[in-house]
Amino acid sequence: MLLSSYERMIARRYLLPGRGEAFIALVAGISLIAVMLGVAALVIVMSVMNGFRAELFDKIVGLNGHAVVQGYNGVLRDWRQVLDDARKTPGVTSATPLIEQPLFATLEGRSDFVLVRGMEVPDILGNPTIRDNVKAGSLTSLVPNSGTVAIGSRLAESLGASVGSDISIINPQGPATPFGTALRMVSYRVGAIVEVGVYDYDKAFVIMPMEDAQTLLMLGDGVNMVEINTNDADRVERILAPLADKVGARGRLVDWRQLNSQLFEALAVDRIVTFTVLSIIILVAVFNILSSLIMLVRAKTRDIAILRTMGASRASLLRIFMTVGTTVGALGVGAGLVLGFVFLHFRQSVVGFIGLVTGQNIWDPTVRFLTTLPSKVDPVEITAISVVALLLAFLATLYPALKAANTDPVQVLRYD
Template structure:
């Protein structure tokens, strides 16, 4: 009568390892083992790389939004300027008081009045549309992505003497520090003959790179008082941009900000502006995970085919082991370990490959860019200048759990088949 042994005893590991590395001439399936191992490795690596790139892209995209734009914008609903005239305006004449009340809201880190308008920026024979932001020098210095000395040129202390311009806009206009750029606005001085365009020339004293192509290509900062005069907003401000301590929970501040802003206050948060795009990214992440999970499943199915061949080739050995007293459970565990070894080794190699690829994503993209002759990553389409990767422990854990889980599950069927093999039938024709 067969005696029971402790599950996963040392001899079971030795037999499984011996079968796994046996040559084909000895009845092994080393080629199938290598195919399974490489397939799992590539599947796990692809899953980790994809998750890291998607996480990095989202983090960089959100960081460029929050680092150069307001977390929430406070503006006023249009109100009739003079009763009965039918003339409405959303200008905030009491912007200083509003900004002061908003700054006192717990969790608010910044409240900066703004003037916003559009103008045509021209230099020599080049021109481009510019989004002009009128802001004080003190408030401009608190914008992280704009006031970063590592990615900017010029002296921010001279902002009161000229304008600050995005690097892409400066490049397209051919502008360098010290050049004078003309800004042309269609809403200029009102005369008896109509409204004439307003044309002013300003020295470029600061050139910044915010990290977002659309911002760097269009944005111009102008001193607040000058912007009031240039856009005929002497009576007030267009809006107040507000930053909070936790931008991901910006909606929690809605009641307090509306109360501090007073009657007619309206809000527009960064989630309102970019929420649909971020939701699309989340959906794409889920779809990509499912697709790559299917690829990992296909790779693990090679384990099943390899084990079925191994069971067929090792029928005589199974019969001998059973007659020597090996139980069905021991045989099942031996062949389960054969498949598990492949899954574990393939998963470990895939994690190593995926992590290395994600850590050296810049060098990989530089090589791809060289192969394509440049232009492999177009910031005008993707918004940011580089393909980032952000390794997160949870993403790596998901990939490992998926790979190991599938590897163990697909191993059970051929292992059960080996355990149920009748030793008499296996040895009858030997």
């Protein structure tokens, strides 16, 4: 919107009303603050929700793959053939054998449920979700048949374990005896403590070489599943369709959507609802811009009439008042983006401060899954928020600007 020099001068004067118009300035300031808070709230919440989904996806898929072939009755005997078929499938980037079994662990009178995960040592060392999150010890200590394991950080806290501690893992499905099935208890030394960032895993993980897991669970040469990664997680069903036909007689193919469908669907619905609710804040701010412009037009009716008699056109007045309202909206959007990015940068400190003031743990990992507040800024989403806010602010200027442009100078100045 191109303005002439006198139109810019008048718009600037109306953006900063005089002493007698302090109330109009106050309403305009409130409008700016409301737009700022609305935009900041949307930026913060949507970025946090994007980060939450991305972190969950990275952690869960990083540990469980894009899909798994699960053996019927929990055991996959012919897993080497499944592994070979998976690796030959176009679009598959990796396939690894995996053992997972919920069991029970004890240490010096303390006990907790655990999730035993058996992997081949190269796969353990090559998994970035595990490899890059070692808090103590070393994964190189995990050697087949050495009796050494890695455990989650929260499980270490629960059991009071540290690197070098000996924990006992109990398998209720032990050897058969004349008196029934006996418990199988095996002692392992803690060689490393890992923290992947997902509470449920950090609270239960016991990672060991696959050979040790096979011995503990008495699986012989079998495994529970084969974990598969592809070059496109969103197309995993299409990529693995040929493999599903091949392994149908040996096991069941399940992708990450099926494994975590309820969680990710809930996140998607929550994201839409949150965006809709927070958009109302911007809508309220837009009504504030509308009301402040209406009051400004009423206060400046005589000035508008004089401008008309001096030759100002209706289009000129229209541009002036549309510029005033749009400028307030643009300043609010800019301030909101700055506030949102500052909050996101210091988000963990803000969470800690709020918890300190309120005395409540507002980010409890037992409820939130992740141990820290995540964030992921989506440029497309930020642009959409800004454009929508600016568009609403622009639309709010139309009625008062038209009202000003249609002012009849004869009627206003008749008795002056």
